[in-house]
Amino acid sequence: MxxxxxxxxxxxxxxxxxxxxxxxxxxxxxxxxxxxxxxxPRQAEPALADLRPCELLGPVDRSTVGLTELGTEKTVGDAPACDWTEPGVFGLLVSVDAGTGLAGIDPGSGTTEEVELGAHKALLVADRAADDGTCALLIGVGDPAEDSATVQIDVSNTDFTDTDSACRRARIAGELIEPKLP
Known part of the structure; x- marks a missing residue:
């Protein structure tokens, strides 16, 4: 007892x-x-090197963008990336490029539109005349004075049409990812 x-x-x-x-x-x-x-004080912002592309879109975020599958870790050049594919609909690739700032982006044959995305500057790049179903949203991260890094969101529609829908999807993904960036 x-x-x-x-x-x-x-x-x-x-x-x-x-x-x-x-x-x-x-x-x-x-x-x-x-x-x-x-x-x-609030937790410090994440460092660029700590960003894991596949963790930038959680389950609710993926659903909001229209993704039902988990992403696959990849490397694009030297940049860590995550590739999501919604079979028969679209693909979405997020990469963290610590070596290229917004000023270093070559849009190729696309047009570049400057956009404000939360606290970050961003560029929306698409060839709307070609209407090839691809669009990229490039978000400047890190020290704005250095302009040395970007998080890149690339969307490609499976049928290679409707660039406007690809850009809408890239913007939605960007709005979900942006608050998680340094």
Missing amino acids: PALLALAALVAGCAAESARGHARPADGGLVVSSSAAEDT
């Missing part, structure tokens, strides 16, 4: 500690007391 009372006291003590925010959760993480949490 004394052992049972000691166990009950221990459980009650842990519950009290947990309520005050001092106990560790079962997974070993640290719980911060509410007064300490109020004094703690």
Whole structure:
């Protein structure tokens, strides 16, 4: 009986500690007391090197864009990337290019439209005259003065038509990804 009372006291003590925010959760993480949490500044922005393209679109984001499949990690040049394919409809590729800023983008035969996307400058690149069903949204990331990095969102419609819908989809993906960028 004394052992049972000691166990009950221990459980009650842990519950009290947990309520005050001092106990560790079962997974070993640290719980911060509410007064300490109020004094703690917001978490720092992610570093460019920490961005994982396949993690930039979560399940709800993917659904919003029209994707039902998980992305596949790739490398495009030296840039980490994630490739999503919605069979028979479109493909979407997100890459993090730490070596090319917005000023270094060559739109080829496409036209470039400057757009504001949250706190970031961006370029929408498409060849609307060709109406080839492709569009790219390039988001400047990192230090704007250096203009040295971009997150690139490329959309290609499977039937290679309707560039406007590809650009709408690229914009939606960009609006979902932009708040997660440095």
